[in-house]
Amino acid sequence: MRIFITGAGRGLGFELTEAAVREGHSVIACVRDASRPGERLTELLQRYPDSVRLKSLDVASEGDAARIAAELSESGLALDAIVNNAGILLGREDGIETLSIEELRKTLEINLVGPIAVAKHLVPLMRGSDAGMVLNISSEAGSFSGAYGGDYPYAISKLALNMFTKQLNEELKPRGIRALAVHPGWIRTDMGGSAAPLAASDSAGGILDILTGRTQVPKENVFIDYAGRPMPL
Template sequence: MGTYLITGIGRGIGQELARVLLLRGDRVIGTVRDPDGASAEWDGFIKNGQLKLLSLDVRDGGSIKEAAKRLDEPLHVLINNAGIIGPDRQSTLDMDFDGFLDTLNVNTLGPLRTVQAFLPHLRRARAAKIVTISSRMGSISYAKSDRIAYRASKSAVNKVMQGLATDLREDGIIAISVHPGWVRTDMGGSGADVSVQDSADGIIKLIDGITPGNSGGFFDWQGKPVSF
């Protein structure tokens, strides 16, 4: 059993990842922007000490550092899950530039801020793992132009994870990006082809099995390599 920090457990994939890990007996540190609004389903896990909620906004470096100060234990796995789809207007021919910047701030810089703040906790664990929920939509080889702010932010965070894998190799810390599939969540919509339960189960199986040789890689929720 290990200790997992998951950003954005208020809904969607983050919520399901937390649920699966808690039910199998792991300890979860879950971040939300407003702990007072957290789901009542977490109450029992909080009372027995298996779940700890931290207030954290990945846009705000100060809030991330404050959250890190409130934690004094090793982290075996950090899952960067919090993310946004971006603005309504995000075409190369009609761009909401402020929205584009916000998308990069959340989806690309947010994971890096989080890793840097919690790196001391990761270093205290043996063979820690950093897992960032990305998207195949960010693959350079996938030449689509819709949702270009979202695509660009995921392409950029893949490169950031690759860089972290290189820089943290001496520490024995693994870093990978994961495509969760097109998942039936608020972001993915009801027409998506993967259930949130299947996606979460697959991601956790992938995390359990990754080795230093996988570090820097990009995988889908079923463990298959994805082209950058």
């Protein structure tokens, strides 16, 4: 498989990139600044120079997504899967009276508009096959039925991402491409914190199983967790 992954420099994105290339898949690994990919990704590039292609992508810039799509198209490259992993977490402690509207806008730009822009420009490069997949990293915070007070920017962005995923899935069905929103679990990353019970590598392994079809997800399910289990909307 050839997999396009955003936010590949650390956390879940890096773990998924590493797991994929270890299995023999090829990855277009996107980070905000390809001149500074980070120590772990640099080492991975050195170990798997033929399997990892590094790209600069600011997911808040539609121009970046368009540029990468043009570059890949010119090289004749086709994609089997897109993983929209890049995201931010801001304003978690704020209630409505202290909510920063600027942080809300920034969160929506990166967590929602970014994946939409990536899909807009990269989906045309995807092969039409039963294995084709757009996988958006969501969160249990994006469940309408599980809504809780506060955490407005992140929860609203993930709820909207789930809706986009459902819409995209319906549009792409005729091409044999599936879109899924995936809750990765509470994982030990910079965002999840050190108290999280799940290793990012374990979540990445489960997500790779979904991408490769080792974990079969019923056609009616769009919002699932990293093990392929349905999540409540």
